[in-house]
Amino acid sequence: MQPMNKVSFETALGEHAEEMLDACTRCGKCVEVCPSVGPAGISDTKSGGIIGGILELVRTGNGPEASRKWAQSCMQSGACIKACDYGVNPRFLLTMARLGIAKSDNELAERRRQGVERYRDGSRGVTVLSRLQLDTEVLERLGQKSASVSAPVEAPDFVFYTGCNVLKTPHIALLALDIMDALGVTYQVMGGPSHCCGIAQLKSGDAEMAGRMGSNTMEKLSHSNSGQVISWCPTCYVQYQKPSCRRWSDNVAPARLR
Incomplete structure (x- = not known):
């Protein structure tokens, strides 16, 4: 049970995600410096389109395949954070994109079962x-x-x-x-x-x-x-x-x- 006036983990995630979604300009600099882009096989995709797809994945759990591949291949280097000029944490957005994908792919009972496993x-x-x-x-x-x-x-x-x-x-x-x-x-x-x-x-x-x-x-x-x-x-x-x-x-x- 959460104590009164405490912020739950889900609430904190959601609030911060909204801040990042509002701040992101889709410039694509985070994609350009990311070491995971090559191994993910999406080097030929426009960087702005990839990060734009990430925002859609965060919002709805659905987005372009290239964006899904980027989110799933993230090695958490943090290079994307340094590249952003607008205070956005792209690594966090990739985490939220993966969360959005998981929620879109499975109901809570199955996600919980997978987590326990x-x-x-x-x-x-x-x-x-x-x-x-x-x-x-x-x-x-x-x-x-x-x-x-x-x-x-x-x-x-x-x-x-x-x-x-x-x-x-x-x-x-x-x-x-x-x-x-x-x-x-x-x-x-x-x-x-x-x-x-x-x-x-x-x-x-x-x-x-x-x-x-x-x-x-x-x-x-x-x-x-x-x-x-x-x-x-x-x-x-x-x-x-x-x-x-x-x-x-x-x-x-x-x-x-x-």
Whole structure:
């Protein structure tokens, strides 16, 4: 249940999308600098037509095939954001275009089913691969097992938020912890499937459940009382750093993510 005067995830997404739709001039500069255009096979399509189709996909879920291909091939480089002279975040519009496509292609029940399936598949992979490589003590160090629900006696300098997938290659995260230990900073590690950012649900077109998952994780991150979160996972970082997501997450559990 949403507390009074709080902004829901879906509402924040919708409001920000409207702002971006109004601001976009369809100049096509975002398309011209995008590294995904070539691999998507749409280099010969006019850039203005591609971004114009993206706006239609955001509004209705229907648009030109070239625009659908661009939205689906986005690698989230962020080059498009730097290219825009009008304060538009094309990467966010591509996310909303994918959401529009998913809503157009399937009813909510099917989108929700797909979201649950994506989450379970991802969770199973992370759990199995991390436990094959690590014993309980090391898993605890990475914020898993009982450490995922424990609270520090004193507020750490920051939360080290691993996301999920780095736990499949845990030596990377463990090296980061070793570096922070050498620097003498304090931290609390959180992450794994129990701290999902909601991206699996959003990709499936279930924005409501994505908001619930993200809200739950933001609440957990706030329990450290550090006020700062360093995110390892680029997907989680992009998910929470969308202007609409920041507007929503500030109402859930204010924290600075970097």
